[in-house]
Amino acid sequence: MSKIEVKVMKLSHFDVGYSLPTYASLGAAGADVRAMLGPNEKIIIKPGMRTLIPTGLIFEIPLGYEIQVRPRSGLSLKTSLMILNSPGTIDSDYRGEVKIIMGNLGIEDQVVCHGDRVAQLVLSAVNLFEFVEVDEIQETKRGVGGFGSTGI
Numbered sequence: 001m002s003k004i005e006v007k008v009m010k011l012s013h014f015d016v017g018y019s020l021p022t023y024a025s026l027g028a029a030g031a032d033v034r035a036m037l038g039p040n041e042k043i044i045i046k047p048g049m050r051t052l053i054p055t056g057l058i059f060e061i062p063l064g065y066e067i068q069v070r071p072r073s074g075l076s077l078k079t080s081l082m083i084l085n086s087p088g089t090i091d092s093d094y095r096g097e098v099k100i101i102m103g104n105l106g107i108e109d110q111v112v113c114h115g116d117r118v119a120q121l122v123l124s125a126v127n128l129f130e131f132v133e134v135d136e137i138q139e140t141k142r143g144v145g146g147f148g149s150t151g152i
Contacts, residue, residue: 045109048103064092067098070083075118080108
């Protein structure tokens with residue numbers, strides 16, 4: 001497995017003891033990222049609401065890569081918290097604080113506390129493609145069928 005260096009800067013006004021994203025196991029594809037709210041702080045997300053969860057981190061992602069923000073499966077199973085734009089994309093030229101768009105799809109308040117693991121980050125290669133305008137597109141057996149047209 002190859003390693004690509006991604007530079008990370010912690011925002012100075014956050015907890016100095018806060019860790020960088022970490023892999024929970026040797027085979028993990030995603031590194032867990034934590035909520036950086038400030039010691040003893042928390043965010044309450046009401047049912048049906050969404051909010052930005054700060055991470056206190058700024059990334060310098062190499063050109064040709066993106067970081068995808070994905071839900072943590074345990075969090076999605078055990079709570080009603082979801083990453084709403086999953087997978088979210090952090091572009092290589094973005095230099096602001098990474099924040100996680102989290103929503104509460106349940107019927108009870110959900111609490112995110114300082115230091116909670118809220119999402120996982122996956123580094124992915126980006127292939128740029130060129131759009132070529134044509135007058136005709138090759139037909140297929142499926143044709144325009146979509147949204148369940150191939151069965152369950």
